[in-house]
Amino acid sequence: MSLRFYDTRARQVRDFTPLHEGCVSLYLCGATVQAPPHIGHIRSGVNFDILRRWLIHRGYAVTFCRNVTDIDDKIIRVAKDEGVQWWEVSERNQRAFTYAYDVLGCLPPTVEPRATGHVPEMVELMHRLIDRGHAYAAEDGSGDVYFDVPSYPEYGELSNQRVEQMRTGEGDERDKRDPRDFALWKGARPGEPQWPTPWGPGRPGWHLECSAMATKYLGPVFDIHGGGIDLVFPHHENESAQSKAAGDGFARYWLHNGMLTTGGEKMSKSLGNSLLIPLMIRRVRPVELRYYLGQAHYRSSLDYSDEALQEAAAAYQRIEGFLTRVAEVAGPVPAGAEVPADFAAALDDDLGVSQALAIVHGHVREGNTALADGAKERAAELAAELRTMLAVLGLDPLSEQWAGSGAESAGMRDVIDALVSVALGQRQAARARKDYAAADEIRDQLGAAGVLVEDTPQGPRWELKRG
Numbered sequence: 001m002s003l004r005f006y007d008t009r010a011r012q013v014r015d016f017t018p019l020h021e022g023c024v025s026l027y028l029c030g031a032t033v034q035a036p037p038h039i040g041h042i043r044s045g046v047n048f049d050i051l052r053r054w055l056i057h058r059g060y061a062v063t064f065c066r067n068v069t070d071i072d073d074k075i076i077r078v079a080k081d082e083g084v085q086w087w088e089v090s091e092r093n094q095r096a097f098t099y100a101y102d103v104l105g106c107l108p109p110t111v112e113p114r115a116t117g118h119v120p121e122m123v124e125l126m127h128r129l130i131d132r133g134h135a136y137a138a139e140d141g142s143g144d145v146y147f148d149v150p151s152y153p154e155y156g157e158l159s160n161q162r163v164e165q166m167r168t169g170e171g172d173e174r175d176k177r178d179p180r181d182f183a184l185w186k187g188a189r190p191g192e193p194q195w196p197t198p199w200g201p202g203r204p205g206w207h208l209e210c211s212a213m214a215t216k217y218l219g220p221v222f223d224i225h226g227g228g229i230d231l232v233f234p235h236h237e238n239e240s241a242q243s244k245a246a247g248d249g250f251a252r253y254w255l256h257n258g259m260l261t262t263g264g265e266k267m268s269k270s271l272g273n274s275l276l277i278p279l280m281i282r283r284v285r286p287v288e289l290r291y292y293l294g295q296a297h298y299r300s301s302l303d304y305s306d307e308a309l310q311e312a313a314a315a316y317q318r319i320e321g322f323l324t325r326v327a328e329v330a331g332p333v334p335a336g337a338e339v340p341a342d343f344a345a346a347l348d349d350d351l352g353v354s355q356a357l358a359i360v361h362g363h364v365r366e367g368n369t370a371l372a373d374g375a376k377e378r379a380a381e382l383a384a385e386l387r388t389m390l391a392v393l394g395l396d397p398l399s400e401q402w403a404g405s406g407a408e409s410a411g412m413r414d415v416i417d418a419l420v421s422v423a424l425g426q427r428q429a430a431r432a433r434k435d436y437a438a439a440d441e442i443r444d445q446l447g448a449a450g451v452l453v454e455d456t457p458q459g460p461r462w463e464l465k466r467g
Contacts, residue, residue, distance in 0.1 A: 003058065003348050005224075006299060008232060008254040009158050009240075013350055018223050019252065023061045025218040026052065027251070029210060029227035029235070030066040030112070033093035034074040037100045039275045039293060039304065040260040040267035046290055047257045047298040047351075048226050049106040050393055054347050057339070057392050065217045066109040067210060068094055071116050071203055076192055086193055100277040104290045105394045105401050113213045115204060119195045121212040122204050125246055126184055126197070134245040135184055138175035143187025143200025147207075147238065149180045152245045158254065159233035182238055184208045207238035214239075215248055225251035229258055229299075230266070258301040260293070267304075275304065287402045288313035291395055297354050315361070319390070320397045322364045323383055325371055330380040333398060335391065337384035353393065360389050420451055420462050427453075428460070 003016040018024050028048050031037065045066075055062050070090040079086040094114075102108075126145055129135035134151045138144040149155050149163060156163050166180050174187075183205040188194040194201040204212075214222065227236060236254065243250040259266055267275070280289050283306075292312035296302045327333055340363075346355035363386045370379040390396040397403065423442055430438040443453050446462070453462050 004350055005253055005255055006350050008236075008256050011160065014253065016253065018060065019221060022059070023063070024055050024224065025222035026055075026062060026064045026224045026226065027210075027214040027218055027222060028064070028066045028109075029225075029231055030068055031094065031097040032069040032072050032074065032206075033090045033097060034072060034078050036093055036096035036276055038267055039277065039280055039289070041097070042100050042104060042277060043260045043293045043302065044226075044228050044257050045101050045106050046104060046293045046394075048255075050294055050353060051226070051255070051298075051351055052107060053392050053394060054351065062110075063218060064107075064110045065214065066112055067213045068097075068112060068114045069206060069209060070094065070114045071193060072206060080191075096277075103277065103281060103286045104293070105287065107394075111217050113217065115209040115213070116195075118209070118212050118216060119197075119204065121216050122185075122208050123197050125208065125212050125215075125242070126199075128246040129184070129242060132245060132247070134242070136177065137199040138187070140175040141200070142174045143185065143197070143202045144174055144183060145185035145197075145199050146176055146181040147184055147242050147245075148177065149182070149241075150178055152241050154244065155241045156237065158240050159237045161233065161237075182207065182234065184242065207235055207242060210235070211239050211243045211246075211248075211250075215243065215250070220247075221249035222251060224253045224255055226255045226257070229256040232256060255298075257298045258296075260302045260304060262304045264303060280309075284309060284313045287395060287397065288316050291316040294353060294393060294395075295357055298351055316395070319360065319364055319386070319395075322367050322371075323386065323397060326367065326376075326379050326383040329371065330376045330383075333380065333383045333387055335384075335387050335396070335398070337381075337388045339388050339392065340385055343389050347392070356389065356393070360386060360393075363389070420446065424453070424460050424462070 004013050005016050006012070007014045026048070028044070031041065052062050052064055068090075071086065075089050076086050079089045082089070126135060129147065130137070130145075133148070135145060135147050138146065149166075156166070163180065185197060185199065185208065186202050186205060188201040188203070193203055195203060214225070225236065225239075232254075236256075240250055240254075261267065262275075277289075284292070289309075292309050293302075295312060295315075323333055340359060343356050343359045346352040346359065349355075363382045367379045367382040367386070370376075370382065387396050387398060391399060395402075423446055427439045427442040430436070430442065446453055451462050453460055
C-alpha cells in the first residue's frame with residue numbers, strides 16, 4: 001500500500017507524493033505561549049511526532065518546522081494582568097512547552113522559529129499582497145493592514161465554507177472595507193509592543209506570522225501543513241488564502257488532529273479542566289502519558305478520564321513486562337528488526353496508530369504464549385519486531401529516552417537492585433527452611449514499599465509498582 005493521508009482541503013484520503021523525491025517538508029502550528037501547556041496542546045505534538053517518525057522509518061529526509069507564536073493579544077493581556085513585560089510571559093511559557101515536548105519523547109524540530117524574529121518576511125509578504133490587489137492599508141492612519149477577502153474568490157475552500165455566509169474577520173473595525181476582511185497587521189496601541197512598517201508601527205496578525213515562517217524555511221510550496229482541527233477556520237483558511245493570493249503554492253496536504261476533551265468539552269483554562277504536563281507525569285510516567293495521547297487515531301477526538309489514563313498505563317506495562325521476561329530467558333533484545341507488513345500497512349493508511357497498536361499487543365500475547373511453551377527463539381523474534389514497532393511510535397522502553405525512566409533513573413536502579421537482592425536472599429533462605437510465614441512477610445513488606453515480586457522458573461524477579 002502506498003502512503004496515504006486524509007487531506008482536509010480535498011476532504012478525502014489521498015496518496016502521498018512528496019514535492020521532492022525522498023524528502024518531506026512538514027510545518028506544524030506550534031504553541032501560542034500565553035500559558036503553560038496542558039495535555040490537549042501536547043496531543044498534537046505527539047501525533048505529528050509519530051507521523052515524522054514513520055516518514056523517517058519509510059526512508060524520507062524530513063524537514064520539520066514547528067513555530068512559536070510569541071506575540072498575541074492573549075499574551076499581551078496576560079502580561080498586563082500580571083504587571084510584567086510581554087516577553088516574560090512568552091519566554092517562560094515557551095520553556096514550559098519545550099519541556100513538555102521533550103519529556104514526552106517528541107523529537108526536536110529541525111527549526112523552531114519565533115514570530116517576532118520574522119517581521120521583515122511579514123512586511124515583504126504584505127507588500128506582495130498589496131501589489132496584487134489582495135490587501136490594503138487602512139486609510140484612517142491607524143497602521144492596520146487587512147486582507148481583502150472579496151478579492152480572493154477561493155476563500156473558504158479549505159474549511160468548505162461560503163464567503164457570503166461568513167460574518168466578521170479578525171481585527172478591529174477601525175477602517176475595514178468589508179467586515180469579513182482579517183488583519184494582517186495591527187496598528188500600534190499605547191503600551192503595546194510594536195515594530196516599524198511602511199504603513200505605520202504595530203504588530204503582526206496571527207495568520208500572517210505562520211505564512212511568513214512556513215515559506216521562509218520550507219519554501220513557497222511544501223508538502224504537509226499540520227495542526228489541530230480547531231485551527232481549520234479561521235487560522236488555516238486565512239494562512240492558505242493570503243499565501244496563495246500572494247502567488248505561493250503553499251501546503252500541498254493539510255492534516256489535522258482531533259481534539260482532546262474532558263466531559264465532552266474542549267480543554268481550556270476557562271473551563272477549569274486544564275491538565276498540565278507536570279501534574280500529569282506525577283500520575284503516570286511520561287512514556288505512559290505518551291502512549292495514552294498517541295493511542296487513538298490522530299483525527300479522532302479523545303475524551304480524557306483518569307480511568308482511561310490508568311488503562312493506557314497498564315497496557316504499556318504489559319508490553320514492558322513481556323520485553324523484560326524475554327531478556328531474562330533469551331538475553332538482550334536487539335533493535336533494528338523489520339516491522340511486520342500489517343503494522344506498516346496500518347501506518348501507511350492515514351497513520352492508523354490504533355490498528356498498529358493492536359498488532360503490537362498481538363505480538364505481546366503471542367510472545368507470552370511462546371515463553372510459557374518454552375519457545376525462547378520465537379519469543380525473542382517477536383520481541384525484536386516489537387522493539388522496532390515501538391520505536392516508530394516513540395515508545396520503545398529499551399531506548400535511551402525511556403530506559404531507566406522515573407525513580408529508576410540516574411543510577412538508582414543499581415542501588416535499588418542491591419537492596420532488594422538482600423531482601424530476596426533472606427526470603428529465599430526462609431523458604432528453604434520452610435518458614436513460609438517469614439517469606440510471605442518479606443514479600444509483603446517489599447510490596448508495601450512499592451516493589452512487586454514475581455516468582456519465575458528462573459528465580460524471583462522484581463519491578464517497581466507503577467502509577
